[in-house]
Amino acid sequence: MFKLIYKLPLIILLTFFYLLAFSNTNQTMTESQKLSEWKAWLSKYPVPKGAKRIFPVSYFPTENQENQGIYFYKAYHLAYYLENKAIFVSDWGQHKIFQFDLNGNLIKTIGKKGQAPSEFEYPGELFVGDNGLLLILDEGNHRFQIFSYKGDFITSFKIYKPYFSYYLKKDNLLFANNTTLNNQEPLIEVLDLNGKFIKGIGERAHFPIDTPVNNNVYISQDKKGNLIAVFAYFDIVRKYDMNGKLLYEKLIADNLIRDVSRQNKKNIQFMDGKVSCLNVIRAVYSKNDNHYLLLTYPRLAILEFDSEFSLKNYYYWPDTPVSYYAFDFFIENDNTSTIKFYILQTFDKNRLEIFSSKEGGK
Amino acid sequence: MKIFRVLCGLFTLLPIFLSAEKPFFLPSIREFTFDGKVIDTKSLKGKLVYVQFINSKSQDQISLLKNIYNDFIIEHTIFPIIFVDNLNIFLSNLGNFPNQLYIIDANYVTYKSLFLVPPCCEARLLFDKDSKLLFKLSEFNDYEQVIRPLINSRLYNLNLFSSSRFGIEGHSIFEFPWLFGFINNIELKSFRLIVISFHTNICLSCPSGMIIKYLNELKNKANDIYIASIVSSDFKASDIENLKQHLNINYNVFRDDGYLPKNPVEIISKNGRSYLGNLIYVINNSGIIMKIFCCSSYYIDELIAYITKFQEGL
Numbered sequence: 001m002f003k004l005i006y007k008l009p010l011i012i013l014l015t016f017f018y019l020l021a022f023s024n025t026n027q028t029m030t031e032s033q034k035l036s037e038w039k040a041w042l043s044k045y046p047v048p049k050g051a052k053r054i055f056p057v058s059y060f061p062t063e064n065q066e067n068q069g070i071y072f073y074k075a076y077h078l079a080y081y082l083e084n085k086a087i088f089v090s091d092w093g094q095h096k097i098f099q100f101d102l103n104g105n106l107i108k109t110i111g112k113k114g115q116a117p118s119e120f121e122y123p124g125e126l127f128v129g130d131n132g133l134l135l136i137l138d139e140g141n142h143r144f145q146i147f148s149y150k151g152d153f154i155t156s157f158k159i160y161k162p163y164f165s166y167y168l169k170k171d172n173l174l175f176a177n178n179t180t181l182n183n184q185e186p187l188i189e190v191l192d193l194n195g196k197f198i199k200g201i202g203e204r205a206h207f208p209i210d211t212p213v214n215n216n217v218y219i220s221q222d223k224k225g226n227l228i229a230v231f232a233y234f235d236i237v238r239k240y241d242m243n244g245k246l247l248y249e250k251l252i253a254d255n256l257i258r259d260v261s262r263q264n265k266k267n268i269q270f271m272d273g274k275v276s277c278l279n280v281i282r283a284v285y286s287k288n289d290n291h292y293l294l295l296t297y298p299r300l301a302i303l304e305f306d307s308e309f310s311l312k313n314y315y316y317w318p319d320t321p322v323s324y325y326a327f328d329f330f331i332e333n334d335n336t337s338t339i340k341f342y343i344l345q346t347f348d349k350n351r352l353e354i355f356s357s358k359e360g361g362k
Numbered sequence: 363m364k365i366f367r368v369l370c371g372l373f374t375l376l377p378i379f380l381s382a383e384k385p386f387f388l389p390s391i392r393e394f395t396f397d398g399k400v401i402d403t404k405s406l407k408g409k410l411v412y413v414q415f416i417n418s419k420s421q422d423q424i425s426l427l428k429n430i431y432n433d434f435i436i437e438h439t440i441f442p443i444i445f446v447d448n449l450n451i452f453l454s455n456l457g458n459f460p461n462q463l464y465i466i467d468a469n470y471v472t473y474k475s476l477f478l479v480p481p482c483c484e485a486r487l488l489f490d491k492d493s494k495l496l497f498k499l500s501e502f503n504d505y506e507q508v509i510r511p512l513i514n515s516r517l518y519n520l521n522l523f524s525s526s527r528f529g530i531e532g533h534s535i536f537e538f539p540w541l542f543g544f545i546n547n548i549e550l551k552s553f554r555l556i557v558i559s560f561h562t563n564i565c566l567s568c569p570s571g572m573i574i575k576y577l578n579e580l581k582n583k584a585n586d587i588y589i590a591s592i593v594s595s596d597f598k599a600s601d602i603e604n605l606k607q608h609l610n611i612n613y614n615v616f617r618d619d620g621y622l623p624k625n626p627v628e629i630i631s632k633n634g635r636s637y638l639g640n641l642i643y644v645i646n647n648s649g650i651i652m653k654i655f656c657c658s659s660y661y662i663d664e665l666i667a668y669i670t671k672f673q674e675g676l
Contacts, residue, residue, distance in 0.1 A: 158604065158605065160566055160571070160605055194600040194604070196607070
């Protein structure tokens, strides 16, 4: 007994050092694991043959603009209005919307924190329809606010569901996908601009493990007005005609998206209101009859698909850092064959970065 | 013998009648502040009067007073009378802004008893523009959660006051016609219980959605319970139609300009939470507010348990 008491401080000291050493190793391991996992993914998912490199051109807000007080705090989403080449960025942290031209010049800001019309509480996704209406999800106030593309307030309506994505069509119909466990709800709800439910489109897919995000889809539209629904966590894409008829359901032909989808089918978890799964498709953008998927891990890549969702082009940035996040983007072609990719980086910088399909392409 | 028993019974009930709360008014005092200003409470009619007792052992109250100063006193929205037992400690902790405070350092104990503050404790009181006591709080009440919302309630909208959880349980809805006016149209006696929920925002995945889902189920099961939801004035008529459609609500939903403040979120963001959103009032068929439940999921469980017990006759 005496021997044990005598040894006790030594045991405590050793345990302490062991725990200290173990916890430090653990921490270092996590960081290095993160790096080695990233490298492993890079080699496991090489860019396909014929992939095209993209080149960083510029970004905004610039340091100069930041010095003048024009900066993003928590900007996650953007919208692009082709007609007058206006970029709208919602800043969740500053509770306002920025409008820029394609060169990054600030045209105006809309709103401030509040509850009145034209005021926001955590503005999230935003979208400019072909009709020039700017639709902003005012998350904190649980409503959509609708503005003209010039930034004039038009109307608003309350919402009661957690919408994941939406799309505004020319005829002022809003197509929205909401996060829910209820598989009886349609995949896409069609609402008018008063928020009235008009009809549902599509059935929710069934997966081995039920979570509310399983049927989260990015909504887009092709040239004919058909709806494209890209599943956020799985390799599924569907096309519906304007009457809601399913035209096709396909699997996206990309190894990374396919493998992540398989993993999610096995491992997606929903506990205490939180979902744990992998997400590689960050955003979808459609232009003419092409559809683009934004991927940021393990590298920044934009996958271009044709109307039948066959891969046409694979654009990538070989210098993507390990922690590069972006949640929104759009594509602009000038009159030359150069394509410009406008990507809203959210980490480690918060800024809108412009990439070009050609080196030195300004 | 029977008469004797009845008299005994009435005598037993006497303390209840005696203990019924009478309105308390700002006592009439005329006193000098430490820096020579004169306070005559009779001249304070038409002003919101804030009274606080601070003793030398509750120095944390002095820093709290700074909040009240910044939020309410600096813009003359309330008239502050501060009683202190030790002027030196008070002033050394207060800093540079006592000009607009009316600080009385004389007769601390006497004034405490005049304002019905127990000897053990300190207190803060707010009197309305008719000098009637609005609330009396201990020094332990949280500033952000309780004090600021309560003062706000009197500044921005009378009705906000009743939206607070504090102070109106046990009162009759007829004392708050501007809040429960719509209930006048309901034959209270034809229901065993009335459940009214107030919302400034509603979403399915939030506590508000859980409340509405529960009330919907309750409506289907219990015909003897009157259920209604009141939404704030920023809901348009079409928003209410959509709400009923999207959430399949089968009971009454009203929009009340008169009953809820116009810009609750703005008020809350500027002045702190007021427990305005997602309040559920449970009222008996005599119109007495039996219980008020607040917004979090914890309170929803409590609400469900309360109503279940009621239905089971417990």
